[in-house]
Amino acid sequence: xxxxxxxxxxxxxxxxxxxxxxxxxxxxxxxxxxxxxxxxxxxxxxxxxxxxxxxxxxxxxxxxxxxxxxxxxxxxxxxxxxxxxxxxxxxxxxxxxxxxxxxxxxxxxxxxxxxxxxxxxxxxxxxxxxxxxxxxxxxxxxxxxxxxxxxxxxxxxxxxxxxxxxxxxxxxxxxxxxxxxxxxxxxxxxxxxxxxxxxxxxxxxxxxxxxxxxxxxxxxxxxxxxxxxxxxxxxxxxxxxxxxxxxxxxxxxxxxxxxxxxxxxxxxxxxxxx
Amino acid sequence: xxxxxxxxxxxxxxxxxxxxxxxxxxxxxxxxxxxxxxxxxxxxxxxxxxxxxxxxxxxxxxxxxxxxxxxxxxxxxxxxxxxxxxxxxxxxxxxxxxxxxxxxxxxxxxxxxxxxxxxxxxxxxxxxxxxxxxxxxxxxxxxxxxxxxxxxxxxxxxxxxxxxxxxxxxxxxxxxxxxxxxxxxxxxxxxxxxxxxxxxxxxxxxxxxxxxxxxxxxxxxxxxxxxxxxxxxxxxxxxxxxxxxxxxxxxxxxxxxxxxxxxxxxxxxxxxxxxx
Numbered sequence: 001x002x003x004x005x006x007x008x009x010x011x012x013x014x015x016x017x018x019x020x021x022x023x024x025x026x027x028x029x030x031x032x033x034x035x036x037x038x039x040x041x042x043x044x045x046x047x048x049x050x051x052x053x054x055x056x057x058x059x060x061x062x063x064x065x066x067x068x069x070x071x072x073x074x075x076x077x078x079x080x081x082x083x084x085x086x087x088x089x090x091x092x093x094x095x096x097x098x099x100x101x102x103x104x105x106x107x108x109x110x111x112x113x114x115x116x117x118x119x120x121x122x123x124x125x126x127x128x129x130x131x132x133x134x135x136x137x138x139x140x141x142x143x144x145x146x147x148x149x150x151x152x153x154x155x156x157x158x159x160x161x162x163x164x165x166x167x168x169x170x171x172x173x174x175x176x177x178x179x180x181x182x183x184x185x186x187x188x189x190x191x192x193x194x195x196x197x198x199x200x201x202x203x204x205x206x207x208x209x210x211x212x213x214x215x216x217x218x219x220x221x222x223x224x225x226x227x228x229x230x231x232x233x234x235x236x237x238x239x240x241x242x243x244x245x246x247x248x249x250x251x252x253x254x255x256x257x258x259x260x261x262x263x264x265x266x267x268x269x270x271x272x273x274x
Numbered sequence: 275x276x277x278x279x280x281x282x283x284x285x286x287x288x289x290x291x292x293x294x295x296x297x298x299x300x301x302x303x304x305x306x307x308x309x310x311x312x313x314x315x316x317x318x319x320x321x322x323x324x325x326x327x328x329x330x331x332x333x334x335x336x337x338x339x340x341x342x343x344x345x346x347x348x349x350x351x352x353x354x355x356x357x358x359x360x361x362x363x364x365x366x367x368x369x370x371x372x373x374x375x376x377x378x379x380x381x382x383x384x385x386x387x388x389x390x391x392x393x394x395x396x397x398x399x400x401x402x403x404x405x406x407x408x409x410x411x412x413x414x415x416x417x418x419x420x421x422x423x424x425x426x427x428x429x430x431x432x433x434x435x436x437x438x439x440x441x442x443x444x445x446x447x448x449x450x451x452x453x454x455x456x457x458x459x460x461x462x463x464x465x466x467x468x469x470x471x472x473x474x475x476x477x478x479x480x481x482x483x484x485x486x487x488x489x490x491x492x493x494x495x496x497x498x499x500x501x502x503x504x505x506x507x508x509x510x511x512x513x514x515x516x517x518x519x520x521x522x523x524x525x526x527x528x529x530x531x532x533x534x535x536x537x538x539x540x541x542x543x544x545x546x547x548x549x550x
Contacts, residue, residue, distance in 0.1 A: 004365040004424060008383050011399070011421045012390060018398040029400060075293065083287050091536060092294045095301055098532050100482035102500040103521040107300025110307060110514075118303065150297065158540055207389045213485045218504070235393045240489065245397065252394040259389050 023250040028243035040250040049226050050251065053234040057258065060145060060230055061209040065202050067149035072156030073194075079157070080164050097154035105218040108147050137227040140220050144228050148215050152208070156201055163197035164190070199266060206262045210255060231255040304525075307518035330519035340520065342495060343502035346412065347481055350498060353416035354480035355473050358423045362472055365424075366431030367457055371440070388425040392418075396489050403490065410496040415487050419480045426479075427472045434468030435461065471538040474531050482528065499524045 023040055027033040044050045079090055096104065111118045112133035120130050133139045167190065175185045213232045216222060222229035222237065229237070231251055239248030309326040334340050369377060395418065403414040438461055446456040462469060484500045491497050497505065503520045506513060532539065 002364075004361045004428070005380060005383075007361065007417075007421060007424075008387060011395060011417065012383070012387055015395045015398040019394055022398060029397070075290075078286060078290050078293070081283075081286055083283065083290060089290050089294060091533070092298060094532075094536070094540070095298055098528065099301060099525055100500055100528060101484055102482075102503055103304060103525050104300065106503075106517055106521050107304045110303035111300055118299070150300075153297070211389075211391050213393065218484070232391055232393050235391075235397075239393070239397050249394075249397050252391055252397060255391045256394060259391070263389065 019249050019253060022245055023253050024246065026244070026246045029239060029245045030243075036246065040246045041254075043247070044250060044254065049229065049234060050254075052226055053229045053231050053251075054254075054258075056141065056228060057210055057230045057255075059141070060148065060212070061206050061262075063145050064148040064152060064209045065205045067145070068152040068156045068205065069198070069201070071149065071153045073160050075153065075157045076160040076164055079161060093157060094154045096150050097152070101151075101214040101218060104147070104151060105215070108143075108219070112143055134220060135224050137224060140224055140228050144216055144219055147219060148209060148212065151215065152205060156205070159197055159201055160194060163194045167193045203263060203266045206266070207259060210259055210262070231258065304518050304521050307514060308522045310515055312513055312515040330515040331523070333516050334519045334523065338506070338516070338520075339494065339497075339502065340499075340523065343497050343499045346491070346496060347498040347500075350412045350415050350419065350483075350487070351477045351481040353412060354419040354423065355476045357416060357420045358427050358476040359469065359473050361420070361424060362427040362431045362476075363457075363462065363469065365428045367435050367461065369428070369432045370435035384425040384428060387421065390422075392422060392485055395421075396486070400489065410491055410493045412496075414490045415483070415498075416480075418486045418490075419483055420476075422486075423476050423479050427476055430475070431465075431468060431472055434465045438464050467538055471535055471541075474535045475539055478528055478531060 024035055024037055025033070026036050026040075075093055079086060079093070083089065099107075109117070112120075114120070115130050115132070117133075119133065123129070123131060131139055133143045171189050171193070172185065175189050180188065210230075211232060212230065213236065216228055216230055216233050217236075220228045222233045226234075232255060235248045235251040235255065237248075238244045238251060242248075308330055309328070311327055311329060365380070369381060399414070399418070403409055408414050442460055442464070443456045446460045447453070451459060482500060483498075484504070487498045488501045488504070491501060499520075503517065503524060506517045506520060
């Protein structure tokens with residue numbers, strides 16, 4: 001354990017402290033100069049790109065958690081039934097999670113990347129207009145969210161499947177004796193029993209979606225304009241492309257603050273008495 | 275639940291297979307695209323290919339630095355695997371066998387790492403690795419990949435050690451084995467599948483990693499497969515066929531390893547991610 005602890009201190013604790021200092025300086029990654037105090041943080045709140053990134057990060061987190069939960073639960077319920085070839089089905093459902101993100105995005109480009117991509121062929125076939133998924137602000141946001149949901153469904157599905165299998169069978173028998181129908185059983189037995197795993201899952205999904213760089217960067221690089229820039233992408237841009245390490249680090253620290261708020265909120269939720 | 279009629283069973287199966295097919299469309303398009311010429315791909319007004327070719331694979335393997343990328347990826351993946359496995363096994367063992375305030379702090383700090391924005395670590399660490407002259411070498415990528423892998427694999431290894439009864443070690447201790455000796459000679463061999471899964475998981479994570487590698491590796495000779503393939507997109511904008519072939523070549527080891535160990539990876543990911 002000691003080696004790991006040392007590594008954690010070197011790679012996490014030290015960067016945190018030094019990032020706090022860096023976020024109060026100006027200059028580039030090559031040469032920082034001058035202590036400016038809270039100026040970088042103050043300037044963020046009048047920075048339109050930052051406010052837009054904050055908003056997109058929140059929308060991205062909330063919609064992708066909700067989306068992958070709904071689909072993940074649906075597939076988990078489906079796979080819980082004794083279907084033929086259930087093992088094979090499960091492996092195939094895991095594909096979006098297993099493949100590298102570079103491959104996932106390349107695949108999605110074949111679906112939505114151009115006027116002649118699959119989704120547009122389909123839209124035209126049913127008499128709709130061509131959609132420019134990646135160059136229209138709204139569609140770009142929707143596309144990034146859909147792909148994030150698609151990538152996350154398998155993990156949510158697996159965890160919920162494990163949760164479903166842990167539910168005590170006798171609860172269902174009791175519900176049947178009380179004359180509950182399927183829908184009532186689902187809302188009064190299944191969902192409440194999944195509460196703990198669902199809270200932990202939402203927490204993990206919140207962390208992973210707020211910290212997501214690859215989906216956004218590989219698909220849109222934050223564009224068009226700055227429609228799909230999240231905090232991490234913006235922080236990367238300022239630090240490594242625009243040579244403003246102070247602002248970049250300040251944004252990275254704000255990302256951590258957003259996450260901590262989310263985590264404290266969901267832990268409160270978890271501790272609430274029944 | 276087992277008294278489903280054949281009719282409902284059939285329709286549920288239908289729904290499941292339709293959902294699987296829908297979800298795998300992007301993957302299938304990559305595979306199909308890799309066997310078509312780029313001009314064919316952009317001109318076909320349909321998805322069903324009219325002719326298949328291996329030309330893309332030939333181009334990628336013979337005329338691009340694919341093997342250099344692959345060698346770099348393997349170096350990073352193997353380095354990360356070895357480092358992660360050693361650290362995770364030692365830490366997981368301690369977490370499974372002892373209780374102390376330090377361990378509690380440690381397990382919290384693992385959780386913190388799990389939520390830490392990678393970019394926040396990259397910024398302060400970048401100048402240090404530059405001073406050390408390690409930019410464009412595998413070293414920073416291996417170290418950072420290991421750190422961000424650790425929460426997952428440590429929890430995984432802990433859950434494996436939890437399943438091994440302590441009596442076996444005690445017997446070894448009585449026979450004169452040291453604590454580390456017992457871990458090395460008795461416990462680790464018994465947790466063979468656990469060690470395998472930790473290794474496979476770390477390997478896959480490092481092999482597929484994009485963000486860290488793209489920050490630290492900038493020269494053509496140092497790129498990994500994911501970063502290198504991404505370069506195809508920018509340099510040869512229209513060469514979709516080559517890109518798809520590169521994607522398939524990159525996906526292949528990932529899929530083989532995953533199918534080989536999927537049962538354990540799934541178990542480990544669920545315990546590592548959710549119980550932590």
